[in-house]
Each structure stands twice: as C-alpha cells, then as structure tokens.
Amino acid sequence: MDYIMNVIRDKKSEVVMFSSTAIALYGYDQGMMSLINTNYDYLDTMGIGEDDPLVGIIVSVYYLGCAVGAVLASYLGDIRGRKPSIFVCLAVTALGNLLMFIAGLRFSTGARSLMLVGRIVMGLGVGGIDAVIPTYSSELNEEGGRGKALAQEFQANIFGLNMAFAINLAVTNGLGKENQWAWRIPIVAMQVYPVLLLSFIYRLPESPRWFIFHDKEDDARTALVEIYGEDEASVKVEQLQKAHEEETSHSIGYSDMLFPSGKQFHETMITVMGQVNQALTGYGAVSVYGPQIFQLLGFDVSTSEYLTQGNYISYFFLMTFAWLLIERVGRRFLMVTGAFGIAICFGVLTVLGGLAQNDTRFGIPNLAVSIPGSIVLYVATGLFGIGWLAQVWLIPTEIYPSTSRAQGAAVSVVIWGLANFAVTLLTPIGFNNLNYWLFLVFTVTNLFAGWWTWAYSPETGGRSFEDNQAFFADSKEHNTWLVSRVNKGEFRHLPRGKNGDGVEEEQQPLLAADGA
Numbered sequence: 001m002d003y004i005m006n007v008i009r010d011k012k013s014e015v016v017m018f019s020s021t022a023i024a025l026y027g028y029d030q031g032m033m034s035l036i037n038t039n040y041d042y043l044d045t046m047g048i049g050e051d052d053p054l055v056g057i058i059v060s061v062y063y064l065g066c067a068v069g070a071v072l073a074s075y076l077g078d079i080r081g082r083k084p085s086i087f088v089c090l091a092v093t094a095l096g097n098l099l100m101f102i103a104g105l106r107f108s109t110g111a112r113s114l115m116l117v118g119r120i121v122m123g124l125g126v127g128g129i130d131a132v133i134p135t136y137s138s139e140l141n142e143e144g145g146r147g148k149a150l151a152q153e154f155q156a157n158i159f160g161l162n163m164a165f166a167i168n169l170a171v172t173n174g175l176g177k178e179n180q181w182a183w184r185i186p187i188v189a190m191q192v193y194p195v196l197l198l199s200f201i202y203r204l205p206e207s208p209r210w211f212i213f214h215d216k217e218d219d220a221r222t223a224l225v226e227i228y229g230e231d232e233a234s235v236k237v238e239q240l241q242k243a244h245e246e247e248t249s250h251s252i253g254y255s256d257m258l259f260p261s262g263k264q265f266h267e268t269m270i271t272v273m274g275q276v277n278q279a280l281t282g283y284g285a286v287s288v289y290g291p292q293i294f295q296l297l298g299f300d301v302s303t304s305e306y307l308t309q310g311n312y313i314s315y316f317f318l319m320t321f322a323w324l325l326i327e328r329v330g331r332r333f334l335m336v337t338g339a340f341g342i343a344i345c346f347g348v349l350t351v352l353g354g355l356a357q358n359d360t361r362f363g364i365p366n367l368a369v370s371i372p373g374s375i376v377l378y379v380a381t382g383l384f385g386i387g388w389l390a391q392v393w394l395i396p397t398e399i400y401p402s403t404s405r406a407q408g409a410a411v412s413v414v415i416w417g418l419a420n421f422a423v424t425l426l427t428p429i430g431f432n433n434l435n436y437w438l439f440l441v442f443t444v445t446n447l448f449a450g451w452w453t454w455a456y457s458p459e460t461g462g463r464s465f466e467d468n469q470a471f472f473a474d475s476k477e478h479n480t481w482l483v484s485r486v487n488k489g490e491f492r493h494l495p496r497g498k499n500g501d502g503v504e505e506e507q508q509p510l511l512a513a514d515g516a
Contacts, residue, residue: 077135
C-alpha cells in the first residue's frame with residue numbers, strides 16, 4: 001500500500017495520470033456522438049432526419065472549434081504558462097458540454113443552433129487541450145520513454161471512447177431511442193472529466209522549461225524541486241539554462257512554418273501530412289459511425305451497437321502493442337505497416353460489404369459474410385491504434401525546438417481538426433450514396449497514406465532534437481525530401497544497432513540540455 005501511495009504522490013506519475021485523463025476526454029466525445037446520432041428524440045429535437053446531412057454537420061463543427069482552440073491555447077500557453085492554458089481549456093470544454101446538454105431541454109425552438117454553438121465551444125476547449133497537453137507532458141517526461149508515455153496516454157483516449165459508448169448503450173437499452181434522457185445523460189456525464197481535472201490541476205507543477213524561457217529561474221528551481229527533489233534541482237536548472245541558450249537559435253514563428261521559404265517549412269509539412277494521412281485512414285468514420293458500418297455488413301441495429309462496443313474494447317487492449325513496440329521498431333515502421341494493413345482490411349471489407357448487401361441474390365448465408373467482416377473491421381481498428389493514433393502527435397514534439405513546440409502542436413491540432421471536419425462531414429453522405437463502396441475509398445486513401453509516410457516521413461525515434469535536425473539540414477543541402485536519399489537513408493529506421501530505449505541521448509530527461 002505504501003508503494004502504491006508513493007507512486008500516486010510522485011509528481012511525474014501525477015502528470016501522466018492527469019494527461020491521460022485529459023486525453024480520455026477527447027476520446028469520450030467520439031464515442032458519445034455515435035449513438036446520439038441515431039436517437040429518435042435527438043433527431044426530432046434538432047429538427048433533422050436520420051439521413052440528413054445536418055447530422056454530419058453537427059458532429060463535424062466540433063472539429064472546426066478544435067482547430068481554432070488549438071491556436072488560441074497555444075498562444076496562451078506560451079504567454080501565460082501551460083497550466084493556465086489547460087485550466088481555461090477545461091473550463092471552456094465544460095461550458096460547451098453544458099450548452100449541448102440544455103439544447104432543446106424546455107423549448108425546441110433554437111435547439112439546433114444551441115447544439116451547434118455548444119459543439120463549437122466544446123471544440124475550442126478540447127482542441128486547446130489536445131495542443132497543450134502533449135507539449136506539457138513531453139516537457140515533464142523522460143525522453144527515452146516519450147513515445148511509450150504518449151502511447152499509454154492515448155490508450156486512455158480509447159478508454160474515454162469505451163466509457164462514452166458504454167453509457168450510451170446502457171441508457172439507450174434502458175430508456176429507448178425515443179427518450180430524450182437517452183441522449184442527454186451521455187452528454188452531461190462527460191462533465192466528470194473537466195470537473196475532475198479542474199479540481200486536480202493545482203497539484204501539478206508548471207513546466208520548468210516555460211519558466212526558464214521566461215527568465216523565471218527561481219520558479220523553475222521550485223518546480224524542479226517538486227518534481228526531482230532538492231538534490232537534483234540545481235543540476236537540472238543549469239541543464240535547462242544551457243538547453244535554452246542552445247535552442248534560442250532554433251526559435252521560429254508561424255511564418256517560418258507555413259511558407260515554403262520558411263526555415264521550418266519541411267518540418268511543418270511532415271506534421272501536416274501526418275495528420276492528413278491519419279484522417280485518410282478512415283478511423284474517424286469508424287469511431288463516430290461504428291454502428292452504421294456494422295449495419296452495412298448485414299447486422300441489425302441492436303447487434304451492430306453491441307459489436308461496436310466490442311470493437312472499442314478490442315481496440316483498447318490492442319493499443320497495448322503500440323506502447324510496447326513504438327520505442328523498439330520506431331514510429332515510421334508502425335505507421336507504414338499500419339496504413340498498408342488497414343488498406344488490405346478495407347479492400348476485403350469492400351468485397352464482404354458487397355456480398356452482405358447482395359446475400360439473397362447470391363444465396364449466401366448472412367452470417368457467412370458479416371462475421372468475417374466484423375473480424376476484419378476489428379483488425380483494422382487495432383492496426384490504426386498501433387500504427388497511427390499516437391505517432392502523429394509525438395513526431396512534432398521531436399522535430400521542433402521546445403521554444404516552438406507549442407506552435408508545432410497547434411499546427412498539428414489545426415490540421416487534425418480540419419481533416420476530421422471533412423471526414424465526419426462527408427462520411428454520412430458517403431454511406432448514403434456510396435454504400436459499401438466507401439470502403440474502397442478508404443482502401444485507396446490508406447495506400448496513399450502508407451506510400452507518403454514511407455517516402456517522406458523520417459524515423460524520429462531514438463534521436464535527440466539535434467539528430468533529427470540533421471535530417472532536415474541534409475535534406476535541404478541535397479534538395480530532396482525523399483527519406484531514402486537523405487543522409488544515406490539512415491532515417492528510414494531507428495539508429496543502427498540501437499532501439500528507441502537504447503540510444504544514449506534517449507536516456508536523458510526531456511528537461512536535460514540535449515534540447516529534444
């Protein structure tokens with residue numbers, strides 16, 4: 001018991017638990033809307049039909065809010081500190097969630113408008129959390145385990161997804177799809193996340209890196225004592241000051257990121273395409289419209305809902321392989337193999353979906369198609385978690401200097417928001433018009449994602465910030481972005497003879513002077 005209490009009281013453990021819970025909040029929204037979209041009272045209150053494009057619009061505007069919130073929270077995090085930015089984002093998330101809950105509660109007039117406002121406001125908060133939390137967590141984590149730590153935190157994202165869908169499923173079965181509380185309860189239950197996090201945030205230290213960046217050496221020392229103890233604090237302060245001096249020369253602004261002439265444009269394109277390719281894997285469609293996909297495979301509504309929950313549970317446990325493998329085989333390997341594996345799965349689903357929709361015509365027993373289709377969809381979901389869920393959030397923290405890491409995270413969230421806005425908006429339209437051929441679309445997009453990552457995305461694991469910058473410098477010198485032609489192809493894999501846990505630089509704390 002004493003050991004457990006010491007772990008709980010350890011500041012680094014508290015940061016991981018806090019970050020994991022915050023990321024679970026983001027996962028909760030994905031699972032929350034899955035069954036709300038099929039609730040008859042919800043559709044009636046919003047004044048929309050089941051196949052109305054407005055169903056997708058209400059879901060997708062949330063991601064526009066995320067895109068804006070990421071930029072605002074990044075700016076606030078740089079000016080006022082990581083903790084104040086996180087606090088504001090949590091408060092905004094709680095407000096947006098309450099607006100969604102009360103939409104049409106007494107009067108149906110204006111319900112849809114209030115729901116849209118609530119979705120956007122909640123997106124502002126969650127987008128800010130998604131931008132600041134990975135930065136804050138990475139600045140307080142051991143560098144050798146940064147990939148593993150972030151993968152573990154994103155496993156909490158899947159826990160939030162499971163929690164939301166389980167609550168949805170329970171109240172839907174208990175109250176029925178005609179009952180308004182079957183969709184309002186899952187919404188208001190989300191309040192447990194921001195309330196819990198807001199009540200706990202005071203226990204966490206501010207980022208010592210942020211203090212040093214703002215010339216607050218005494219505050220940085222106090223934070224380091226809180227994290228590491230008195231004996232190590234003085235050494236860490238000196239390391240941070242040295243790292244700050246070295247990284248100041250790498251400081252960049254948005255203009256350096258967003259224009260081809262900018263000195264960090266290459267890094268930004270890798271960040272941008274990482275998020276675009278993640279959206280192209282199609283998982284946004286699977287997470288938000290899971291029951292509809294199982295219905296395409298031939299299951300009835302009720303069975304599809306239970307199978308969706310099973311898919312999310314499988315997803316949660318398969319995600320364990322992500323943090324077991326990410327430092328051993330690298331980010332790039334998991335992303336490339338994951339994309340090509342998902343492409344194969346969606347190709348198979350195209351065939352099975354076609355057979356399921358024409359089973360009577362071909363005289364095929366329904367379960368002979370739907371059961372293999374479900375297994376393939378479970379595999380595809382697991383491959384996404386292992387190969388793509390955490391990596392695209394991790395890479396920006398490894399290629400940008402800490403002085404610009406928040407801006408890099410903001411760019412990542414903006415693209416994530418815009419890409420998922422497009423996917424969640426177009427998916428219901430695709431279901432209504434393309435039917436099972438939508439799977440073929442995702443087959444092609446996954447092939448593109450895998451090819452682009454193989455061709456242009458370097459392996460950033462097992463290397464310090466300076467090591468990763470050598471890739472971009474050599475790329476510029478040889479006027480090519482192809483990984484195979486930069487530095488003799490060394491960035492196609494982890495450093496030779498060493499995995500992500502074995503590189504000397506990776507054993508140093510992220511607070512140390514190596515500048516990663």
